[in-house]
Amino acid sequence: MNRPVRVRFAPSPTGPLHIGGVRTALYNYLFARQHNGTMILRIEDTDSQRFVPGAEDYINEALAWLGIGIDEGVREGGKFGPYKQSERRDIYRKHVKQLLDAGKAYIAFDTPAELEAARNASPNFQYDASTRMSMRNSLTMPAQEVKRLIDEGTPYVVRFLIEPGRDVEVNDLIRGKVVINSSILDDKVLYKSADDLPTYHLANIVDDHLMEVTHVIRGEEWLPSAPLHVLLYEAFGWRDTMPDFVHLPLLLKPDGKGKLSKRDGDRLGFPVFPLEWHDPKSGDISSGYRESGYLPEAVVNFLALLGWNPGDDTEIMSMDELISKFSLEHCSRAGAKFAFEKGKWFNHTYLQNMDDSTLAEKFKPVLREHGIDPDKYSDEFLTKVVSLVKGRINFVNDLWDQASYFFIEPEEYEAKSVKKRWTPDMPGHMEELIKVLESIDDFSSAAAEPVVIGWIEKNNLHMGNVMNAFRLTVVGKCVGPHMFDITELLGKDETIRRIKKGINNIVPVE
RNA sequence: GGCGAUUUAGUGUAGAGGCCUAGCACGCCGCCCUCUCACGGCGGAAACUCGGGUUCGAAUCCCGAAUUCGCUACCA
Numbered sequence: 001m002n003r004p005v006r007v008r009f010a011p012s013p014t015g016p017l018h019i020g021g022v023r024t025a026l027y028n029y030l031f032a033r034q035h036n037g038t039m040i041l042r043i044e045d046t047d048s049q050r051f052v053p054g055a056e057d058y059i060n061e062a063l064a065w066l067g068i069g070i071d072e073g074v075r076e077g078g079k080f081g082p083y084k085q086s087e088r089r090d091i092y093r094k095h096v097k098q099l100l101d102a103g104k105a106y107i108a109f110d111t112p113a114e115l116e117a118a119r120n121a122s123p124n125f126q127y128d129a130s131t132r133m134s135m136r137n138s139l140t141m142p143a144q145e146v147k148r149l150i151d152e153g154t155p156y157v158v159r160f161l162i163e164p165g166r167d168v169e170v171n172d173l174i175r176g177k178v179v180i181n182s183s184i185l186d187d188k189v190l191y192k193s194a195d196d197l198p199t200y201h202l203a204n205i206v207d208d209h210l211m212e213v214t215h216v217i218r219g220e221e222w223l224p225s226a227p228l229h230v231l232l233y234e235a236f237g238w239r240d241t242m243p244d245f246v247h248l249p250l251l252l253k254p255d256g257k258g259k260l261s262k263r264d265g266d267r268l269g270f271p272v273f274p275l276e277w278h279d280p281k282s283g284d285i286s287s288g289y290r291e292s293g294y295l296p297e298a299v300v301n302f303l304a305l306l307g308w309n310p311g312d313d314t315e316i317m318s319m320d321e322l323i324s325k326f327s328l329e330h331c332s333r334a335g336a337k338f339a340f341e342k343g344k345w346f347n348h349t350y351l352q353n354m355d356d357s358t359l360a361e362k363f364k365p366v367l368r369e370h371g372i373d374p375d376k377y378s379d380e381f382l383t384k385v386v387s388l389v390k391g392r393i394n395f396v397n398d399l400w401d402q403a404s405y406f407f408i409e410p411e412e413y414e415a416k417s418v419k420k421r422w423t424p425d426m427p428g429h430m431e432e433l434i435k436v437l438e439s440i441d442d443f444s445s446a447a448a449e450p451v452v453i454g455w456i457e458k459n460n461l462h463m464g465n466v467m468n469a470f471r472l473t474v475v476g477k478c479v480g481p482h483m484f485d486i487t488e489l490l491g492k493d494e495t496i497r498r499i500k501k502g503i504n505n506i507v508p509v510e
Numbered sequence: 511g512g513c514g515a516u517u518u519a520g521u522g523u524a525g526a527g528g529c530c531u532a533g534c535a536c537g538c539c540g541c542c543c544u545c546u547c548a549c550g551g552c553g554g555a556a557a558c559u560c561g562g563g564u565u566c567g568a569a570u571c572c573c574g575a576a577u578u579c580g581c582u583a584c585c586a
Contacts, residue, residue, distance in 0.1 A: 012586050047585055112584070124511075126582080157584050175515070184513050184582085192584045200586050224514055224581040247515085250579070254521080257578075305535095309523055313534045332523075335579055339521045342536045352549090391549040402548090417546085453545095467545030479547040 003241075005037025007215050008208070009063075012044045013055035016277035016286065017062050019338070020219065020251040020260060023303045027248060028217045029068045030304070030326040040211060041073035043084040044204070046197045053280055062274040066296045067319055072211075080211040085203050092198040095206050095236070096158050096191045104235045105190060108137035109149060109156050126186045129164040155194045159187040160201075160232065168227035173215075173246045174331045180227040188228055201225065205232040208243055217246040220335070221259075246328060249307050250335040260338045262286060270340040274299070293395030294343070298350040302343045306336045316349060348394045356387040362396045363403075370400055372407045384489055388481040402480070406489060409498055410476025417478040419509040421468040427503045429466055430473065432459075434496050443492045445484035452484070473502025 009025040011017060017025075032039040041063070043056055060075060072078030082088055099105035108127075110118075114136070119125045132139060137159070138146045150156065164183040172178055190202035198206070208216060226245055233242040251260045254268060265272035265287065276288035289299050301317055309332075310317070310325040317325065351359065360382040364374040374382065389402040413422075436455045440448050456466050468478050474495060480486060487495045 010586090014586075044586065050585065108584090110584095115584085126512095155584085159584095172515095178514070180514065186582080189584050194584075199584070204586090219580090220515070221580055221586090227514095249516085252579075259579080306522070311524080313524075315535060334516050336523090337521060339536070342522065345536055389548090392547075421546090456545095464545055469545095471546060475546090477547090478545085481546095481548085483545060 003212065003214050005032060005035035005215065006040065006211065006213050007032045007037060007217055008040035008042050008211065008213050010042040010044045010204070010207075010218075011059055012047065012050070013052060013059065014047065014050040015052050015055055015279075016262075016273045016275070016288075017055075017059045018260075018262070019272050019274065019289075019303070022062065022066065022068075022274055022299075023251065023306060024217065024219055024248060025063060025068050026066070026300060026303055027308070027326070027331075030323050031215065031217060031328070032071075033323040034326055037214070038071045039069065040078070040080070040213070041070040041076070041083065042207060042211070043074055043086075044200065045084060045086045046200060046203050048086075048195045048197065058275065058277065065290055066274060066300055068300075085207065086197065088203070088207070089196055091210070092191065092203060092206060093196075096198065096202065099160070099190070099235060100158065102235070103161070105158050105160050106132075106138045106187075107146060107150070107156050108135060108159050108187075108189075109141075109154060110136050111155075127159065128162060128183070128186045132159075132161075132187060150193075155192075157189045157193065158191040160190050160228070160235070162187055162228075162231065168230055170223075170226040170230055170245055172223070172226070173244055173328050175223075175247065175333055178223065178226070180224070182227070182231065185228055185231075201228060201232065205229055205236070205238075209233070209236065209238050209241065212241075213243050215246060216243045217248065220247045220250050223247045246331075249332055251306060252335045252337045254338050254340060264338075268340070270343070272338075293397045294347050295350045295354075298347040299343070301350070302346040306338070307332050316346075316353075344394045351390060351393060351396070356383045356390070359390060359396070359399075360386045363399050366397055366400050367407065370404070370407075377407075381489065388485055388489075405475045405480070406486075409494075409501065410474075412476060413472055413502070413506050414477035415509060417468065417472055418506055421465055421472055421478065422506050422508050423465060423469075424508065426465070426469045429461060430469060430499050430503050433466070433470060434499055437492060437496055437499075440492070443488060443495075445482065445488040448487065449484040470499070472506065473499045 007028045009028045011021055029039050031037070041059070043059075045051055056074070063070060070076050072080060072083065074083045096105065100107070115127070118131070118135075125131065127135065134140070162182050162185050166182040167179050168182055170178045170180070188201055189199050191198045226247070230242065233239050252258065253260055253264050260272060262272055271287045271289045271292050273286050273288045274290060276291040277286045278284075279286070290296070297318065300319060300322070301315075304317070304322050304326075305315065308326065309330050311327075311330050314325075357379065360379060363382060363386055367374045385403050385406045386399065389399065392402050393399055433452070433455070436452060437448070440451050442448070456463055467483060471478055471480070471483055474483075474486060474490065490498075
């Protein structure tokens with residue numbers, strides 16, 4: 001019973017991969033890698049109604065961006081293919097027949113309208129042992145009639161015949177034994193003749209068995225149907241190789257109640273998708289972590305800690321560290337509210353740990369977006385700029401807000417700072433400052449600073465006011481790194497030019 | 511409604527009978543640093559859902575209630 005570990009991530013291509021799905025994929029991946037096992041990506045496209053073009057590519061691209069590697073799948077191939085359920089019709093048909101022949105499933109002709117009527121007539125209606133004998137199915141109709149309807153092409157479904165009154169046990173690796181009585185289960189539809197496709201339950205069990213999956217790691221929403229799946233394994237006679245089940249806690253809305261949904265992202269201003277998604281039907285655009293400036297390593301780290309912890313206080317972990325530390329024992333059982341604020345902090349921390357030159361490279365496209373040609377600047381200059389302002393950014397894009405004045409001179413001056421610092425005597429002091437600066441040959445921060453400070457002190461000027469007025473002319477507002485680090489990078493000529501411009505353009509408030 | 515799961519500060523979590531006057535992180539507040547804003551350093555407010563047990567002793571074990579979440583489709 002010690003089979004090589006094989007896990008699968010099995011999304012439906014019904015839209016962009018949700019961040020909760022990403023976490024499920026991540027946990028599967030971590031588990032697989034830790035056990036030197038195999039990670040399978042299976043596309044569960046058994047709902048022809050909800051298929052969305054582009055969704056499958058999106059899944060592949062998102063997982064690749066995050067570094068969640070796939071060993072077997074539609075693109076990767078493998079010995080257990082095809083890995084797309086719509087290409088496995090023959091396999092499902094065969095297995096449906098097997099169940100039918102064994103009397104463990106039956107054919108039902110009830111139309112959606114008839115089922116709807118039954119539900120309306122009795123609010124607690126369930127297609128099960130208590131009702132199936134009053135419905136239109138192969139259990140209640142003569143065999144010839146059933147055959148005739150099928151031959152005529154009447155749409156039908158195959159339902160799983162569930163024996164009532166049995167306690168079905170599911171052993172969940174993070175929740176322990178979960179027992180559900182089979183009486184509360186309905187005769188689930190396993191196959192629909194209309195599109196010649198199975199439903200999730202049948203396809204899932206057949207594929208997991210055939211693909212030799214050893215651990216089913218999925219979201220908690222599947223826990224209630226796990227007993228049904230156990231029953232299906234039994235019906236096929238696969239009980240001895242049935243995989244272990246792991247139901248992960250759900251990702252919940254940060255505020256109110258319920259599962260995290262795509263709406264929450266727009267509502268609260270954070271992405272719920274790994275990559276930006278353009279809905280082909282509505283044309284709506286949903287923001288993605290990648291486009292919002294998150295680093296994939298930070299997203300992975302953040303997600304890993306939502307529902308799992310390493311058992312100690314470690315928070316910053318690389319993918320390799322996550323792989324070695326991951327354990328089902330340290331998975332939590334309760335749903336986790338999606339605390340995106342902490343996601344920002346992870347990104348901030350990863351950005352701080354990145355070398356300045358790497359960050360400078362990432363800054364280049366941002367500069368281009370703002371009409372600045374980064375090639376006009378040396379890498380050394382860009383790296384220095386980045387090193388000065390990186391402490392105050394959460395995203396690569398923030399670099400522009402923090403460093404734009406290194407590339408363009410101020411056109412406007414922040415009113416609040418002008419009011420506070422641009423006192424009537426300032427233009428005069430700035431004229432003097434220009435003279436002082438002109439006399440400095442070595443414009444480095446270390447050399448220029450003592451000269452200017454000395455001038456301020458010698459003349460008994462107000463340090464805060466003069467320095468901030470100086471800053472106002474150069475930066476446009478009173479924020480930013482050490483003043484002389486800025487002027488060192490800007491150079492003497494540019495610094496003096498900006499002071500002159502400030503003297504002419506800053507209009508005192510009141 | 512039924513069934514299942516769940517429950518430590520605002521959030522994510524540590525804790526597996528005495529090490530808990532409950533730890534860490536994010537966020538929040540304050541102080542320091544300081545030409546500004548940040549960063550950083552230091553400090554602070556803030557939690558064991560409730561009620562019964564068991565025990566010398568319970569956040570940790572048992573029972574009950576409540577809470578929240580999920581499922582209850584010819585969707586996954």
